Amino acid sequence: MPTAAARTYPPAAIDTFIAAIQYDTQGLVPAIAQQHDSGEVLMMAWMDRDAVAETMRTGRVCYWSRSRQAPWRKGDTSGYIQILVDLRVDCDGDTLLALVDQTGVACHTGRHNCFFRAVREGSLQTIAPVLVDMSDIHKE
Amino acid sequence: MPTAAARTYPPAAIDTFIAAIQYDTQGLVPAIAQQHDSGEVLMMAWMDRDAVAETMRTGRVCYWSRSRQAPWRKGDTSGYIQILVDLRVDCDGDTLLALVDQTGVACHTGRHNCFFRAVREGSLQTIAPVLVDMSDIHKE
Numbered sequence: 155m156p157t158a159a160a161r162t163y164p165p166a167a168i169d170t171f172i173a174a175i176q177y178d179t180q181g182l183v184p185a186i187a188q189q190h191d192s193g194e195v196l197m198m199a200w201m202d203r204d205a206v207a208e209t210m211r212t213g214r215v216c217y218w219s220r221s222r223q224a225p226w227r228k229g230d231t232s233g234y235i236q237i238l239v240d241l242r243v244d245c246d247g248d249t250l251l252a253l254v255d256q257t258g259v260a261c262h263t264g265r266h267n268c269f270f271r272a273v274r275e276g277s278l279q280t281i282a283p284v285l286v287d288m289s290d291i292h293k294e
Numbered sequence: 295m296p297t298a299a300a301r302t303y304p305p306a307a308i309d310t311f312i313a314a315i316q317y318d319t320q321g322l323v324p325a326i327a328q329q330h331d332s333g334e335v336l337m338m339a340w341m342d343r344d345a346v347a348e349t350m351r352t353g354r355v356c357y358w359s360r361s362r363q364a365p366w367r368k369g370d371t372s373g374y375i376q377i378l379v380d381l382r383v384d385c386d387g388d389t390l391l392a393l394v395d396q397t398g399v400a401c402h403t404g405r406h407n408c409f410f411r412a413v414r415e416g417s418l419q420t421i422a423p424v425l426v427d428m429s430d431i432h433k434e
Contacts, residue, residue, distance in 0.1 A: 163413055164416060166416060167413045167416050167417065167418075170413070170417060170418050171413055171418060174411065174418055184324055184338060186326055186335060186338060188333075188335055192333070193328075193332070193333020193334070194333070195326060195328055195335065195391055197384070197389075198324060198326060198338075198384070198389040240412055241412065241413070242409040242410070242411060242412045242421075243409070243411045243412070243418075244337070244338070244408035244409050244410075244411070245401050245402065245403050245405075245408045245410070245411075246408075249337075249338040249408070249409075251335055251409040261385055262385065263385050265385075268384035268385045268386075268389070269382040269383070269384050269389075269391040270382070270384075270385070271314065271382060271383045271384070271385075272380055272381065272382045272383070273303055273307045273310070273311055273350075273381070276304060276306060276307050277307065277310060278307075278310050278311055278314055278383075281382075
């Protein structure tokens with residue numbers, strides 16, 4: 155269970171934050187999700203303007219699924235949600251950093267984070283275990 | 295001064311890693327730079343195939359500058375380099391995570407990382423101090 159309280163923002167703050175973002179030509183901005191206490195980088199996904207607003211309004215992290223071309227409230231299918239702890243925008247306004255409290259696992263493969271492939275002993279290897287069998291859960 | 299030893303990779307491992315990457319339509323992949331020991335997310339920038347190869351060959355993190363449309367060896371102008379500690383690719387192959395040892399500051403504003411703007415008390419505020427006067431250094 156998440157231990158952090160969800161951070162939500164009033165409408166005026168959301169508008170101000172959204173105005174600071176430089177969206178790409180598809181109206182999207184990359185958002186890095188980092189576990190707020192351990193510092194673990196969990197994943198990177200994309201937000202559109204509505205996803206940023208919904209994330210800040212509700213304290214539940216939402217993205218835009220490029221593969222499905224649809225809004226994606228993280229965890230609606232898997233149950234593994236991200237509670238928003240803080241949301242930051244970078245110097246150029248073109249990348250977001252969401253500090254979150256991740257329930258369960260962040261990766262659709264059942265691993266705790268998505269960055270589990272690296273070179274070891276000359277070959278590309280899997281460096282993190284599957285913690286949850288996601289075969290029964292619709293792929294996020 | 296960086297304390298970590300630079301990680302470099304043999305040509306075959308570089309080829310294998312590069313083959314696992316899904317580049318976007320512009321031939322780029324987003325790369326998150328994270329300080330290897332503290333877990334601080336320093337910045338996000340873009341790599342093309344050559345930048346990935348050069349990073350892995352030399353152990354010095356290199357990007358592709360979209361604004362300049364040119365290769366960008368981080369720190370060549372400022373002196374604030376990133377030593378590669380580990381390079382990871384995510385589940386979908388479309389985002390990289392570089393664990394680095396950052397010399398000095400990562401952000402062209404002179405702050406330690408680029409994610410220094412967040413909502414505080416209802417307005418967008420700067421939450422990290424300028425550590426280095428970058429006015430004498432060509433903007434990276």
